[in-house]
Amino acid sequence: MNLVAxxxxxxxxxxxxxxxxxxxxxVRVFAGAGGRRLFxxxxxxxxxxxxxxxxxxxxxxxxxxLHWAFEEPLSRAAMTLALLTLALTFxxxxxxxxxxxxxAVDIGVSWVSLLALLALCGYATRSLHYFEWPVIALWxxxxxxxxxxAVLAGRDVRRWRARQPRWMRSVVxxxxxxLAAKVxxxxxxxxxxxxxxxxxxxxxxxxxxxxALQPQRLGPLSEVAGYVQTHxxxxxxxxxxxxxxxxxxxLLESLQGTTTSIYLVPDVFGISVIQGRLQDVSGIPxxxxxxxxxxxxxxxxxxxxxxxxxxxxxxxxxxxxxxLAAGVKLSSPGPVIFxxxxxGLGGEEIVVYKFRSMRVMDDGAVIRQAxxxxxxxxxxxxxxxxxxxxxxxxxxxxxQGRMSxxxxxxxxxxxxxxxxxxxxxxxxxxxVRPGITGWAQVNGLRGETSTVDKMQARVEFDLEYxxxxxxxxxxxxxxxxxxxxxxxxxxx
Numbered sequence: 001m002n003l004v005a006x007x008x009x010x011x012x013x014x015x016x017x018x019x020x021x022x023x024x025x026x027v028r029v030f031a032g033a034g035g036r037r038l039f040x041x042x043x044x045x046x047x048x049x050x051x052x053x054x055x056x057x058x059x060x061x062x063x064x065x066l067h068w069a070f071e072e073p074l075s076r077a078a079m080t081l082a083l084l085t086l087a088l089t090f091x092x093x094x095x096x097x098x099x100x101x102x103x104a105v106d107i108g109v110s111w112v113s114l115l116a117l118l119a120l121c122g123y124a125t126r127s128l129h130y131f132e133w134p135v136i137a138l139w140x141x142x143x144x145x146x147x148x149x150a151v152l153a154g155r156d157v158r159r160w161r162a163r164q165p166r167w168m169r170s171v172v173x174x175x176x177x178x179l180a181a182k183v184x185x186x187x188x189x190x191x192x193x194x195x196x197x198x199x200x201x202x203x204x205x206x207x208x209x210x211x212a213l214q215p216q217r218l219g220p221l222s223e224v225a226g227y228v229q230t231h232x233x234x235x236x237x238x239x240x241x242x243x244x245x246x247x248x249x250x251l252l253e254s255l256q257g258t259t260t261s262i263y264l265v266p267d268v269f270g271i272s273v274i275q276g277r278l279q280d281v282s283g284i285p286x287x288x289x290x291x292x293x294x295x296x297x298x299x300x301x302x303x304x305x306x307x308x309x310x311x312x313x314x315x316x317x318x319x320x321x322x323x324l325a326a327g328v329k330l331s332s333p334g335p336v337i338f339x340x341x342x343x344g345l346g347g348e349e350i351v352v353y354k355f356r357s358m359r360v361m362d363d364g365a366v367i368r369q370a371x372x373x374x375x376x377x378x379x380x381x382x383x384x385x386x387x388x389x390x391x392x393x394x395x396x397x398x399x400q401g402r403m404s405x406x407x408x409x410x411x412x413x414x415x416x417x418x419x420x421x422x423x424x425x426x427x428x429x430x431x432v433r434p435g436i437t438g439w440a441q442v443n444g445l446r447g448e449t450s451t452v453d454k455m456q457a458r459v460e461f462d463l464e465y466x467x468x469x470x471x472x473x474x475x476x477x478x479x480x481x482x483x484x485x486x487x488x489x490x491x492x
Contacts, residue, residue, distance in 0.1 A: 054150055055092025059085050062143050066135045077130035081118070088114055096154045103151045106472040111144040169195050170232065174224060174251060175239035176202035176209035176217055179267050183237050184213075198233065203247070221247060225254040235261045242266065274428055274466045292431045293469040301471055302404065309405050309478075310398040321392055324384065328355050331380035337393055342410035347430045350402045352410055353393035357381025387485050394436045406474040407435025408462035419459075422452050429462040439465035439473075442480040 060082050067074055093110075095103040122128040171187065173180045180200055187195040199218040206214045218227060228236060236255065240248055248264070255262055275291040294302050314321075325336045337353050344350035358376045377385065384390035397403040403410070408429040411419070420426045440446075440461035445454070465473070 050154065051094035051096065052091035054154070055147055056086050056089040058146050058150060059089050059143050062146060063135075063139050066139050066142070067132075070132065070135050072132050072135055075130065077127060078132075081131070084118065084121070085114070088117065095151045096158055098151070100148075100152060100155075102472065102476070104148050105476055106470065107144050107147050107151070109472045109475060111140075111147075115140060169234045170198055171195055171235040171237060172198045172218065172224065172227065172233050173200050173237045173239060174202070174221060176200040176204070176213045177239065178210060179239040179265065180237075181210050181213060183239055183265055187237075195235075198227075198231065201227075221251055222254075224251060225258060228255065228258050228260050233260050235263065238262065238264045239267070274431065274463065290428060290431075293466055294432055298469075302474075303401075305471060305474065306398050306404050310395045314395050314399070317392060317395075320389075324355055324389055324392070327380050328357075328384075332356075332359055332378045334359070341413045342434065343413060343416045343430055344402055344410060345430065345433045347416075347427060349413060350397070350410070350434075352397055352403070352434075355381075355384055355390040355393060357384045357390045388437075388481070389485075391436050398436070402433070404433040404435045405437070406465075406477045407432050407438055408465065409438050409441060409458075410434035419452070419455050423456050423459055425463065426459055429459060429466070432466060437477060437481040438462060439477060442477050442484060446484075 063078070063082055063085070064074070067078060072078075093106070095106060098106065119128075122131075173183055184197050184200075187197060197216075199216040200209075200213050201218055201221055201224050202209050203220045206217065209217065224236065227233065238248060238251065252262065275293050328336045334356055336356060338356040338358075339351050339353060341349055342352045357378060358381055359378060381390070394403055398405060416426075438461070440458040443461055445458045445461060
């Protein structure tokens, strides 16, 4: 039987065996081993198609309309700019599922990057003087605003459409364990389609299934096909463990006589899926479970942004850092810079720099974390730690390539060895360079981690950052970090 990629990260569509093929949508394919067509790409959704043309359409039409409003003729330079912009923005991104603030930041980052590229092209070709600058200035401001407005309108339209009875989809879920509960929750929160979960099928007794799902249990697996036919069920989601392969095969055979769509959801929630994706390795389809988000172009974008931000920050903050260094030297005896061994990319040991804020410099096998009212912290050091200014020398670590501006915070080697034994997937956070600030820190998890539960929560935020990384997310984290510099009650 063939596996077909389904929208989302974890669901995989299961088609019937060649002896009784189910209807297939004509989609792009690639060959697997022996030339067999093992995986097919999912067809583009309507919202995906609209998003593909919406962003470039708004960008180019705004430019043309402004030329008309200013009664400026469409010169050869203006037409060239319109065509170049169209080529660089097509296809547009589907942001209808993004939160409004996230969409605004993402649009802003993309638009500023595009303007910078266009300006560079104009400078290199010495053609900047051919453009009407009042038109260009208003275009630069109006376009991202209109794009964001269109995203908000698209979100509202999708929500309205999902509430219409004609788009209602009835589904059942095979399996009644924790994974089934997750799938039901995910289906319930979809904004593009209104889904009604009719219930759950499981061979196990009520005592062995999820307590919350017991009232909605419809029967054993042998009754799935009959229920689907009788009630006109549109979709069936199979959440059984892979160890139940014989039962899954029997279920698929029983559903071959129906028109329902069948989706197999592999049970990967027991592990931390990082950058899960379907990949093609020389024609053989493989499913990536744990990978770094910084590969290929993403790695170049991340490293370039780190170098630019760190270099600019060092130049801007050099006088402040000199004053802080003097303050550290005058506040207590000892070196200005505290060097501590930490674990970086791939778990490799690195040396991280900080302004010294304590009277001691622990870097051994046992390190006691700083606590509120810790007597080891100097008066000036307390100010440095509260404002996070003690982290500024780590900008040098970023230039060296040991750290990043944004990423999971590096822990002392002694703490790493301790928590790696206690927290599942703890070392996965080392698949990227550690950061000066991170997603956990801007979500209230900065400072002392006095319990394993607190460290567990910090690690979960770090893994969420790895799953969802984007340049726009980095910029959001930096902005929120600046806001917390003088208002973080957790810092000490």
